[in-house]
Amino acid sequence: MIVRRYIVRDMPEAVMSIRKDLGKDAVILSTKKVRVKKWLGLRWQKRLEVTAAVGGDIPLHHDVVRNGVKAPAAPVREETRETPPVTRPEATDVLDEPSFGAALAGAFGAYQATAAAMQPAQQDGGVKAPQQVPVVEDVLRELASLKAMLQTQVGSRDSASVASECEGFLRAQGVGEDVARQWAQRATANDPDVPMPIALSRVQQVILDELGDLAIPMPISQESRVVAFVGPTGVGKTTSIAKIAALYVLAGKRRVGLLTTDTFRIAAVEQLKTYADILGVPMLVVDDAQELPLRLAELSGCDLILVDTAGRNFRKPETVANTQSLLGSLAPDETILVASLTAKPDDLDALVTACNPFGIDKFLFTKLDETSTVGSIPALLAKYQRPLSYVTVGQNVPDDIDILSVEQILDRWLGGEAGE
Ligand SMILES: Nc1nc2c(ncn2[C@@H]2O[C@H](COP(=O)(O)OP(=O)(O)OP(=O)(O)O)[C@@H](O)[C@H]2O)c(=O)[nH]1
Ligand SMILES: [Mg+2]
Structure with missing residues (x-):
């Protein structure tokens, strides 16, 4: 059997050369695209490397006829594994670089073995058994499609x-x-x-x-005189009111008065009274909504009245109705919903939905110090289109309260280390 290798521009040229050289019974063993140096070795040009053979009994898995010349199709796995590795021919580049991961190691191995199988045949003048010469073109095509598939999958997974x-x-x-x-x-x-x-x-x-x-914090407005704080039980309404009152007292710019409607919990009045005494501001209790006008009149000397309310379960419709009625009588300039960041996000969302009927102007989030999850803040602001007033960060009155932008709050996510 004679095996020859042809470097040609295209397949017709290869077929013509093979027929002329080896006769019409020649079969193409392999083709591959290569690049060869031209112009005194200064430039590379694309060429086709075609290996053909004639003579001997060539057992093919199935015959592929190309341009009137038969070619074998698939490589024989066991045989290529036995073939000793040989480096690729010089001055030729395989089209696709097979270096894209272990997933292709097997295929790459097959390619190398295939290339190796070609070399002795070419060098020895063609005494190699044809069934030991797999088809480089098919392996390359397989590699190319595997590569494309892998890149697609890796890309989309990434x-x-x-x-x-x-x-x-x-x-x-x-x-x-x-x-x-x-x-x-x-x-x-x-x-x-x-x-x-x-x-x-x-x-x-x-x-x-x-x-x-909405990302800009909106503390109590200069124009607001009566500000009501509502929210579920134990979220920090009374403590937050004390902190805010302290801010104004310390700033000395507004005369603050406190009002509580929380006669529901026994120690509630006492709690607010203690803060009022420490701050030296007036504090009144409202037992009944009808007393509201009277109490507000008593605080006429105050230009900022912070109203504490009883913590209630807003999952109950009657609580919502009572609060709505109270706020109707109070007619505050601002109503601030106090919510703890330690609550479950779904519960927070349900709370705001429940409180929507009586109108919420701003959010005040408490217990930021007790959690590292702050996503509820932008989520609620975006969903309900209400700004953030204050954030509280601990139990200490008056220190543990902040006026933070959403950006400052979200900076916690990045730990100050990310950026572009
Ligand atoms: N860790 C932490 N604790 C807070 C914060 N704000 C309030 N607390 C604590 O939460 C508890 C309840 O605070 P309150 O101010 O009484 O809460 P409330 O909403 O008025 O409670 P009710 O009137 O019973 O509905 C107290 O122990 C506070 O010290 C905060 O920002 N961080
Ligand atoms: Mg309270």
Whole structure:
């Protein structure tokens, strides 16, 4: 059997050369695209390397006829494994670099073995058994499709994983499923393979863009005189009122008065009275909604009246109705919903939904010090389109209260280390 290798421009040229050289019974054993140096070795040109054979009994798995010349199709695995490794021919480049991971190691091995199988045949003048010569072209094609498939899969998994990692992060931070997905997708849409720290800073930017002015803290307005604080039991309403009162007293700019409607809990009045005494501000108790006008009149010398209310379970419709009625009589300039960040995100959301009927102007979030999850803040601000007033960060009166922007709060996510 005679085996010859041809470097040609295209297949017709190869067929012509093979027929002329080896006759019409010749079969093509392999083809591959190579690059050869031309112009005194200064430039590379694309060429086709075709190996053909004639003579001997060539047992093929199935015959492939190309341009009138038969070619064998698939390599024989066992035989290629036995073939000793030989380096690739010089001045030729395999089209696709097979260095894309262990998943392709087997295929790459097959390719090398195939290339190796070709070499002795070429060098020895063609005494190699044809069934030991697999088809390089087929292996290359297989490699190329494997590579494309792998890249597609890796690419889509990467982009999916960054987006889903961001989504998972937002979910863990207390952001609802739909909103978390939206924000994560928006943050990663233009750059799906972005590293997580940068993706998180983009998530933050997406949130800030969505919130716009709502991301700016809105403490009690200068124009507001009567401010009511409502919220569930034990979230820190009374303590927060004491902290805010202290801020104004210490600033010395407004004459503060305190009013409580909380006669529900035995020690509630005493608690607020203690703070009022320490701060040296007046404090009145309202037993009945009808007393409200009278009590407010008694505090006529105050230009800021902070109204404490009983902590209630707003899952009960009658609680919502009672609070609505109380606020109707009080007619506050601002109503602030106090909510603890230690509450479950779904419960917080249900709370705000329940309180919606009596009108909430601002949020006050407490117990930031007791949690590392702050996603409920932007989620609620975005959903209910209400700003944040204050955030409390501990039990100490008056120190543990802050006026923070959403950006400052979200900076906790990034730990100050991410950025672009
Ligand atoms: N860790 C922490 N504890 C807080 C914070 N704010 C309030 N607390 C504590 O939470 C508990 C309840 O605070 P209150 O101010 O009595 O809560 P409330 O909402 O008025 O409670 P009710 O009137 O019973 O509904 C107290 O032990 C406070 O010290 C905070 O920001 N961080
Ligand atoms: Mg209270």
